[in-house]
Amino acid sequence: MPSPRVTLIVAVAKNGVIGRDNALIWRLRSDLRRFRALTMGKPVVMGRKTWDSIGRPLPGRRVIVLTRDPAWEAPGTEAAAGWDEALRLAGDAEEVMVAGGAEIYALALPHAHRIHLTEVDAAPEGDARFPPLPASFREVAAEAHPAGPEDEHGFRFVTLVRQPGHDTCERGKPSHNSGCGDGTPGPSQKP
Structure with missing residues (x-):
């Protein structure tokens, strides 16, 4: 059975922060609606x-x-x-959405095909950060939104897709751009 496509969905501040004390730091109703719409019907x-x-x-x-x-x-x-068990539980789903936190994003990023990113125009203090993005991801869509009554900060909805030639990890096979999250170095990493 082929593995499902892995998509990360995350809101990240300008300084890379995604949370503090196991909670979101901002109030963005538009982002919550987008999260619901993009994850509905999916594991x-x-x-x-x-x-x-x-x-x-x-x-x-x-x-x-x-x-x-x-x-x-x-x-x-x-x-x-573990990660393999999570994918097994997802069964024959075409796409699995990864919703955090920081450790889970780091584990899933080498396997990701797509990232739905909300770039929050703020730089709060926090204790959870999104991992650095590999250069293999390219922006394919973006939509800016100002702060408003339901959204305390301005933000951008961004969709990033891993570019061809930068394989994702497939159940223990190395990625071309990074390790596979299981200790297996990718070809561009030294063992």
Whole structure:
């Protein structure tokens, strides 16, 4: 069975911050609506801390929670001990959405085909950061939005796609631009 396409969905401040104290730092209703629209009907993979910050099932989506605790369970979720298990739980889905947090983004980034990025026009203090983007991703769409009654900061919705010739990791096979998140160096990395 082929692996599903991996898409990251994330809101990132100008300084790379994505959260503080296991919570979002801004109020952007437009971003929450976009998150819902882009993830609806798809499996959503997230870490246990991200799940704790949401605290409830996401209607219309299968939630797969990556956790190191083999006894962990929560209503409306499926638990996975690792990346391969999360993809296996996603079954025959064409696309899996990765919703964070920082450790999960770092784990999934070498496998990602696409990133739905919200660039937040703010630079707050925070303790969670999005990993550096590989040069293999190119912007294919962008839409700017000013701050307003529902959005405390201006922001841009950006779609990034991995360019041809920069393979993603496929179940332990190396990527051309980075390691595969499983300790396997990519061809451009020294072992």
